[in-house]
Amino acid sequence: MMDYIRDPAAIYAKSFAIIRSEADLSSLPASAEDLAIRMIHSCGMTDITIDLRISADFVESSTKALAKPILTDAEMLRHGIIDKALQVICTLNDPRSREIGISKQTTRSAAAVELWKPDLEGALVVIGNAPTALYALLEMIDAGGPKPAAIAAFPVGFVGAAESKEELFKNSRDIPFATLLGRRGGSAMAAACVNGLSKGLS
Numbered sequence: 001m002m003d004y005i006r007d008p009a010a011i012y013a014k015s016f017a018i019i020r021s022e023a024d025l026s027s028l029p030a031s032a033e034d035l036a037i038r039m040i041h042s043c044g045m046t047d048i049t050i051d052l053r054i055s056a057d058f059v060e061s062s063t064k065a066l067a068k069p070i071l072t073d074a075e076m077l078r079h080g081i082i083d084k085a086l087q088v089i090c091t092l093n094d095p096r097s098r099e100i101g102i103s104k105q106t107t108r109s110a111a112a113v114e115l116w117k118p119d120l121e122g123a124l125v126v127i128g129n130a131p132t133a134l135y136a137l138l139e140m141i142d143a144g145g146p147k148p149a150a151i152a153a154f155p156v157g158f159v160g161a162a163e164s165k166e167e168l169f170k171n172s173r174d175i176p177f178a179t180l181l182g183r184r185g186g187s188a189m190a191a192a193c194v195n196g197l198s199k200g201l202s
Contacts, residue, residue, distance in 0.1 A: 106136070
């Protein structure tokens with residue numbers, strides 16, 4: 001048999017210890033350390049702290065909002081959330097999203113945001129894939145729509161990802177936020193953010 005660590009708890013403990021020894025968490029609010037470590041663990045990149053931006057009130061506001069449905073843009077993100085007691089809503093595959101997207105000539109991800117309205121006020125929004133979903137959310141808020149309790153924004157890619165997150169960072173609309181500037185992001189990081197909020201490092 002090959003020699004490697006098999007015990008899940010030992011793997012987690014060693015991983016988190018390595019992250020703490022290698023990552024510079026000094027620029028982040030102390031309350032956000034657990035979720036930052038979770039996000040680093042999800043991607044294997046300790047240098048994301050350079051681009052990680054978390055408002056001082058994000059953890060408190062987001063944690064309170066966990067009592068309400070969490071709104072997400074991707075099924076992969078929804079399935080990556082460990083705590084199954086949390087109610088997570090993803091409207092991407094709702095047939096109405098396709099219809100709205102066609103009528104508005106936009107992506108299905110952006111159209112799916114329209115279906116968040118009944119649950120959006122005071123909710124935690126977590127975006128792990130589509131820049132157009134983040135843009136659509138910000139446009140909805142700017143137009144006088146419901147305001148979420150907090151936004152965790154980790155859209156990924158080469159078109160619109162960096163720009164949409166920069167828009168949130170420059171103008172958070174007085175909403176607590178967490179985001180990773182630049183092209184990097186993804187559903188694994190976004191789910192890790194939620195897991196850090198709900199489970200800490202346990």
